Amino acid sequence: MNLASFLGAVEIGFVFGLVALGVFLSFRVLNFPDLTVDGSFPLGAAVAATLIVGGVDPYFATLAAILAGALAGLVTAFLNLRFGILHLLASILTMIALYSINLRIMGRPNVPVMNEATILSPFEGLGLAKVYLRPLLAGIVLLAAMALLARFLRSDYGLAMRATGSNARMARAQGVGTAQATYVGMALSNALVGLAGAMFTQTVGYADAGMGTGVIVVGLAAVILGEALFGSRNVVVWIIGCAAGSVLYRLAVGLALNADFLGLDSSDLNLVTAVLVAVALILPGARNPFRAMFAARR
Amino acid sequence: MRHDTMRRLIAAGVVGAAVGAAAPAEAQEAFVAVTAIVEHPVLDACRDGIRDELKAGGYEDGKNLKFVYESAQGQPGTAAQIARQFVGDNPTVIVPISTPSAQAVVAATSDIPVVFTAVTDPLGAKLVSNLEKPGGNVTGMSDLSPIAKHLELIQEITPGAKTIGVPYNPGEANAVALVDLLKSHAGAMGLTIVEAAAPKSSDVLAATQSLVGKVDVIYVPTDNTIVTALEAVIQVGIDNQLPVYAGDTDSVPRGAIAALGFNYYDVGRQTGKIVLRVLKGEKPGDIAVEGVEITELHVNPGAAAKMGVTIPEAVVKRAKMVVQ
Amino acid sequence: MIAASALAVTFNRGTPMETPALRGLDLGIPEGQFVTVIGSNGAGKSTLLNALTGDAVLDGGRVVIDGEDVTGWPTARRAALVARVFQDPLAGSCADLTIEENLSLAAMRGRRRGLGLAVDRGRRDGFRARLAGLGLGLEHRLGDRMGLLSGGQRQAVSLLMATLRPMKILLLDEHTAALDPKTGAFVLELTRRIVAEQRLTALMVTHSMRQALDCGQRTIMLHEGRIVFDVAGDARRGLDVPDLLALFARQRGQQLADDSLLLG
Numbered sequence: 001m002n003l004a005s006f007l008g009a010v011e012i013g014f015v016f017g018l019v020a021l022g023v024f025l026s027f028r029v030l031n032f033p034d035l036t037v038d039g040s041f042p043l044g045a046a047v048a049a050t051l052i053v054g055g056v057d058p059y060f061a062t063l064a065a066i067l068a069g070a071l072a073g074l075v076t077a078f079l080n081l082r083f084g085i086l087h088l089l090a091s092i093l094t095m096i097a098l099y100s101i102n103l104r105i106m107g108r109p110n111v112p113v114m115n116e117a118t119i120l121s122p123f124e125g126l127g128l129a130k131v132y133l134r135p136l137l138a139g140i141v142l143l144a145a146m147a148l149l150a151r152f153l154r155s156d157y158g159l160a161m162r163a164t165g166s167n168a169r170m171a172r173a174q175g176v177g178t179a180q181a182t183y184v185g186m187a188l189s190n191a192l193v194g195l196a197g198a199m200f201t202q203t204v205g206y207a208d209a210g211m212g213t214g215v216i217v218v219g220l221a222a223v224i225l226g227e228a229l230f231g232s233r234n235v236v237v238w239i240i241g242c243a244a245g246s247v248l249y250r251l252a253v254g255l256a257l258n259a260d261f262l263g264l265d266s267s268d269l270n271l272v273t274a275v276l277v278a279v280a281l282i283l284p285g286a287r288n289p290f291r292a293m294f295a296a297r298r
Numbered sequence: 299m300r301h302d303t304m305r306r307l308i309a310a311g312v313v314g315a316a317v318g319a320a321a322p323a324e325a326q327e328a329f330v331a332v333t334a335i336v337e338h339p340v341l342d343a344c345r346d347g348i349r350d351e352l353k354a355g356g357y358e359d360g361k362n363l364k365f366v367y368e369s370a371q372g373q374p375g376t377a378a379q380i381a382r383q384f385v386g387d388n389p390t391v392i393v394p395i396s397t398p399s400a401q402a403v404v405a406a407t408s409d410i411p412v413v414f415t416a417v418t419d420p421l422g423a424k425l426v427s428n429l430e431k432p433g434g435n436v437t438g439m440s441d442l443s444p445i446a447k448h449l450e451l452i453q454e455i456t457p458g459a460k461t462i463g464v465p466y467n468p469g470e471a472n473a474v475a476l477v478d479l480l481k482s483h484a485g486a487m488g489l490t491i492v493e494a495a496a497p498k499s500s501d502v503l504a505a506t507q508s509l510v511g512k513v514d515v516i517y518v519p520t521d522n523t524i525v526t527a528l529e530a531v532i533q534v535g536i537d538n539q540l541p542v543y544a545g546d547t548d549s550v551p552r553g554a555i556a557a558l559g560f561n562y563y564d565v566g567r568q569t570g571k572i573v574l575r576v577l578k579g580e581k582p583g584d585i586a587v588e589g590v591e592i593t594e595l596h597v598n599p600g601a602a603a604k605m606g607v608t609i610p611e612a613v614v615k616r617a618k619m620v621v622q
Numbered sequence: 623m624i625a626a627s628a629l630a631v632t633f634n635r636g637t638p639m640e641t642p643a644l645r646g647l648d649l650g651i652p653e654g655q656f657v658t659v660i661g662s663n664g665a666g667k668s669t670l671l672n673a674l675t676g677d678a679v680l681d682g683g684r685v686v687i688d689g690e691d692v693t694g695w696p697t698a699r700r701a702a703l704v705a706r707v708f709q710d711p712l713a714g715s716c717a718d719l720t721i722e723e724n725l726s727l728a729a730m731r732g733r734r735r736g737l738g739l740a741v742d743r744g745r746r747d748g749f750r751a752r753l754a755g756l757g758l759g760l761e762h763r764l765g766d767r768m769g770l771l772s773g774g775q776r777q778a779v780s781l782l783m784a785t786l787r788p789m790k791i792l793l794l795d796e797h798t799a800a801l802d803p804k805t806g807a808f809v810l811e812l813t814r815r816i817v818a819e820q821r822l823t824a825l826m827v828t829h830s831m832r833q834a835l836d837c838g839q840r841t842i843m844l845h846e847g848r849i850v851f852d853v854a855g856d857a858r859r860g861l862d863v864p865d866l867l868a869l870f871a872r873q874r875g876q877q878l879a880d881d882s883l884l885l886g
Contacts, residue, residue, distance in 0.1 A: 001383075008382025008406075012375050099497065103468060110397060110471035112424030114405050156726070156735035159719075163727050166716035173675070173714075174731045175701030204378045205405025206423070208398055209469040211374045218375060253376060257368055257383050270371045 001254050007135050009254040013247030014138035015199050016218055020226070020242040021142075021149055022192035023219035026073075028238075029153065030185045031165035032080075035091040037219060038212040039098030040072040040190040044197025046102040049111040049207035058119045062198040069194020072098060073186035081179050095212070102209055109209040118202035134203055141199065145192060146239050152188075153235045161185050162235075193219075214270070220277050222246035249273075327362035328577050329389040333380050333403070334416075335396040336372045338522060340546075340562045344395050344416055347566015348573060355574040364389075370399060381406040391576050393569065397423050397471050404436055411582045414438030415569040416562070418472035418520075420587055429587045437582040439569045440589050441472075443520055443545045444558065445479045447593070449487055451558050455602075455609055456515055456541055461490045463513030463540075465505045465531060467523035468495045476519040476545070502527035506534045513540070518554065520545040528552050532601070539606040550596040551621050555607060560590045568592070594618035623653040623688060623823060624674070624791050630682035631669050631847075643669040645847035646683070651791065651825065655854075656817050656838030659827045660866075665844040667827045671793050674825070676700045687790050702732025705784040707777070709796040714780035717769035721760060721779060724768050725749045728783035752782055756812065774805030778812060785816055792817070794826040798833075810837070831863045843869075 001009075019037060026034035044065035051061035072094055079090035103109060123133055152158045163171035164181040171178050193215075201207040225248055226241025256269055332348065334341040349365060352358075359365040366389070370377035381402040384392050391411045394400040400414035404425050412435055414425055420440050426432035452459055464480060466473040477493055484491045492513050496505035502524055509516060518524050518531055525546065532553035535542035544554035547561055568591060576582055595613070598621040602609050614620055629647040634640050643666045651657055661667050672678035674685060676697040684693045687703050708714040715724045726740040746764060753761040756778050760771075768776060777797055784792055794813065798806035814837060817824050828834050834841045840854035843866070851869050853861065 002386045004386025005383040006386075008386060009379055011382070012379050016375055099469065108422075108471065109469045109474055110401075110423060112401060112422075114401070114424045152737070154739055154741070155737040156730050156740045157737055159723060159726055159740040160730075160735050162719060162723075163716050166718045167713070170708075170714055170716060171727070172697045173701060173706050174727045175698050175733070176727070176735070177698050200374070200378070203405075204374070204381075204402050206398065206401040208374070208401075208471070210372075210398075214373050215375075218373070250375075250379060253379055254383065257380065269376070270373070 001257075004131050005254055005257075006251075007131055009250040010247055011135035011138050011203065013250035014135060014142045014243075015196055015203065016222065016250070017142045017243040017246035018145055018192050018196035018199070019215060019219040020222035020246045021145055021239065022189040022196070023216065024223050024239065024242045025149070025185055025189040025192070027220070028223065028232075029162055029165050030182060030189075032077075032182065032186065033088045033091070034073075034076060034186065034189065035088065035216055036072055036076045036094045036098075036186075036190055037193045037216050038214075039095035039102070040069045040193045041197040041200075041215045042102050042207070042209065042212040043072055043098050043105075044069050044194030045201035045207040045211055046105045046111070046197075046209075047194070048198035049113045049201045050106055052113055052116050052118065052202070053111060058117050058121065058202065062119055062195065062202075065194045065198035066191045067194075069197070070187040070191035072194070073188070073190030074183055076190075077183045077186040081182060099209065099212075106207060106209070111207045112205060113201055113207065114205040119199070120202065138199060138203070141195075142243055145195070146243055149188075149192075150236050150239050153239075157181075157184075217273055217277060218246075218249065221273050222249050224277060225249055328357055328391075329364045329387070330357075330366070330391050330393060330573060330577075331384040331387060331389040332365070332367045332393040332395065333370065333377070333384065333399050334367075334394075335370050335377055335398045337369045340522070341395050341416060343562040344566040344569065347563040347568075348393060348415075348570040349566075351567040351570020352573060355570070355577075357574070357577065374398065374402075377402045378406075385410060391573055393573060400425050400438070407435070409435055411576050412436045412438070413569060413573050413576060413582065415565060416441050418442050419475040422475060423471065426587060431584065432587060433583040435582050437572065437576075437585040437587055439565060439572065440587060441520070441560075441562075441565055442479070442589055443476060444590070444593060445476070446483050446487075447558050448517070448543070448545060449480070449483055449489060451556060451595075451613075452515055452517065452543055453487065453489075455543075455556060455613060456607060459514035459541075460488070461492055461513045461515075463492050463494060463506075463509035463516045464519060465494045465496050465502055465509070465516070465524050466519055466521050467497055469497055470521055470523060473519055473521035473523070476521070480517070480519075496523060496527075499523050499527040503530040503534070506531045510534065510538045510540065515541045515543060518542065518544045518549060520559075525549060528554070536604045541602070541605045541607045547594055547596040547619070550598045550601075550619075553601045553604075554598065555602045555605065556595065556597045556609065556613070556617075558593055558595050560593050564592050565590060596621065624649070624651040624825075625686040626650070626670075626674065626683065627686075628683035629670070629673050629680060629685070631666075631673060631678050632681050635681070642847055643678075644673065644683075647844075647848055649842070649849065651823060653823050654821050655840060656822070656824045657826070657840045657842060658834040658838045659825060659842055659844060660829070660831055660834045661844035664846075666847040667844055668795065669847075670844065671706070671795050671825070671827060674791070674793060675704050675706055702787075703790040704793060705731070705787075705789040705791075706793040706795060707780050707784050707797040709799050711773040711776040711780070711800060715768045715776060715783065718767060720765050720767055721753070721771075722746060722749055722764040724779065725752075725783060725786065728786045731787045732789075733787075752786070753779075756782060772805075774801050774809060777801060777805075777809050781809065781812060781816065785820060785822070790823060792822050792824040794824065796827050796829055799829055813837070831866050835861060835863070835866070841866075 026032045047068045048061045048065040052058050076091045076094040079085045080087045160176040161181045164178045168178045222245035223242050226245030230237055230241035232238040332345055357363040368380045370380055377399055385407045392403050394403040394414050395416045397417045400417050403412055415438050420426050426436050466477050481491045494505035494508050496502045528549050542554050544557040547557045547559040550557050595617045596619045597609050597617045599609050626649045629644045631644040632642045659667055669678055676695055692700055722741050750761045798809050842852045843850050
């Protein structure tokens with residue numbers, strides 16, 4: 001793998017690191033299995049692309065994408081809390097609805113964003129080649145998101161949110177408004193994914209209705225890879241693990257793309273990803289062979 | 299702490315292997331990097347056509363040509379990574395097959411020559427700004443069906459038909475472009491188009507059934523989602539004596555009455571010709587974006603009979619292939 | 623101080639399995655009183671607690687705490703007024719969070735949670751001091767996950783959590799029942815000490831008549847959703863378990879057949 005490929009993998013890894021953070025927030029912190037991300041990722045892309053092509057400042061467009069993602073999360077939470085629909089099903093409903101909504105937003109299945117102003121534009125021409133600029137910008141955004149999320153989860157409100165996912169009954173007994181915490185958490189989670197979608201569309205040059213395929217699996221793989229390698233002993237380490245997991249996953253993809261000698265095709269990656277995620281999901285904690293092999297002494 | 303260290307080593311190992319792996323990008327005779335968004339018989343046939351045309355042109359994989367193919371497995375993130383990977387490898391030409399792959403590649407490079415193919419609407423996808431003389435580093439082939447000719451064929455075989463039903467996937471850029479084209483040509487020819495949306499293959503049956511009673515014939519565009527479920531459409535056609543036409547010739551043996559199409563292997567070979575021109579030194583910006591040249595007429599009189607239609611003798615005589 | 627009047631709760635209303643859990647129960651608890659509650663299974667003890675915390679929806683009656691009618695208030699809203707220790711050691715704390723994180727949650731019970739750091743040095747020092755008072759060595763394990771603690775340790779911490787912030791009433795829901803006798807005795811002793819030290823108003827549900835008589839100043843017995851007797855002060859001082867049995871028989875005209883009550 002040469003430098004450009006490595007940086008390319010790292011850049012995509014950073015963008016999907018935001019997805020990993022979102023998935024971490026819903027799956028791990030709130031204990032809310034959330035498939036909305038397969039819809040909120042392309043939603044972020046659709047909103048950002050459509051606005052940018054329409055002449056809106058890319059920073060505003062990205063902000064709009066973040067808010068759109070948050071809205072999607074709120075809808076899923078609403079379906080679950082207000083109507084008692086199982087979280088997984090509620091999220092699937094939102095995801096399915098978003099497919100049509102995204103088409104509506106874009107007006108067509110595919111919106112090209114090439115040659116438009118993007119959030120990268122103000123920094124181009126400053127001397128740093130695009131191949132370095134893109135991962136750098138993505139990395140800065142990811143780092144900022146990680147820092148804010150970590151600080152949030154260590155606050156009183158953030159702790160209340162973690163309690164909601166860990167033991168909702170106890171949380172209520174401590175005066176935590178668990179419904180509100182769920183809304184906020186789901187909104188935040190999908191806002192992160194919407195941001196990822198907006199950044200992705202600006203870096204890859206288009207928004208497509210089918211862009212959401214498999215996003216949840218990639219996000220989960222990153223989170224689980226991070227947990228297996230870094231552990232989850234505290235929030236900060238856990239979050240770093242998510243981001244690192246996303247980058248490592250992309251490097252592994254890059255490895256498969258390059259290593260003819262391994263006999264691996266990029267086509268094998270979906271299977272490998274699915275197996276990895278399945279194993280790590282089926283066997284929790286101590287019984288997990290990954291943990292048994294890699295678990296740190298806490 | 300031993301376990302901690304072991305985990306860190308594994309992580310470092312992955313990074314190291316990723317960085318160190320694979321042959322460095324060095325100058326071979328020619329290096330053609332091909333990618334598609336997903337594995338699919340149509341796209342695979344295209345790729346094979348490209349490879350065979352290159353061989354016929356004197357470039358053989360393994361001898362004086364390095365031919366690399368990667369599929370993005372339907373994942374947008376992987377498609378983007380492949381695009382960056384290829385750019386980093388600095389090939390002579392990159393050949394993306396399908397619109398999302400093409401967009402990802404074009405966004406990733408403005409120097410390396412790009413020859414796209416199997417893209418229905420290159421202008422709409424903003425791959426090029428001008429079809430005759432693209433300028434820049436990008437050119438390629440559009441697989442746009444000769445829509446006007448298809449409509450003429452329908453009028454020739456079933457002259458009474460006034461309304462045409464079109465099942466399609468609204469989430470597919472190519473399909474939407476085709477439907478728009480159908481509508482723009484239909485008006486001039488006195489025809490009306492009625493569309494039925496089918497976002498997934500499993501929706502095709504219901505979508506086709508919704509057309510019954512509203513249309514005189516059904517036209518199946520070159521849309522993967524619909525073509526995958528062609529048998530469902532054919533069945534509706536037979537049950538309701540509704541003639542079914544197709545945009546691609548592979549559908550005719552499966553039960554469509556007629557198609558004026560092309561097969562993607564030929565598309566691949568035509569693309570290969572363009573790639574050869576670039577390998578020989580022509581600038582992509584000077585090469586016009588091509589449409590499909592070779593079309594063949596395939597007919598299926600037996601299927602026609604099942605749907606209550608007799609194909610005129612003149613048409614059968616003209617056909618390249620008559621399915622018995 | 624705590625005034626519950628005409629509490630009525632019916633489960634599965636309108637179905638063949640309709641069960642009245644509380645039938646017009648009246649209970650008033652003055653400030654500073656430690657009340658023990660006994661009764662056989664299905665007597666309505668847990669339902670009474672749930673009615674006070676807001677976990678059970680009342681079909682009739684009112685709950686008034688310090689003059690405030692909290693009848694319609696959900697659990698989270700009542701949390702500032704009502705603290706509870708559950709029977710199940712796992713239910714009262716978050717296993718995935720650390721001891722100091724759980725204590726932080728409890729320290730903010732009833733208060734508005736903002737974005738300030740949940741565990742800072744000031745809080746940590748305070749927690750350390752309070753945990754030291756338990757005598758279990760937990761003050762050195764603030765960073766450990768709650769899930770690593772034994773049942774007795776968790777109940778001790780839960781008790782501490784419940785008393786970190788002021789409350790109008792402390793509800794103890796058979797909180798030693800799931801522990802082995804020695805640990806249970808330890809937690810019970812801890813309970814008496816804390817309630818006495820802080821002069822708390824407390825309501826303790828227990829399965830044991832012995833415990834009921836040994837703790838607090840007043841004992842009530844529930845049966846089929848009603849209070850069947852209520853003794854306090856001098857009247858209670860001289861009582862022993864057989865006396866309670868006789869009291870019950872006189873009230874209900876029937877023998878009490880619940881082994882766990884008799885033998886506990």
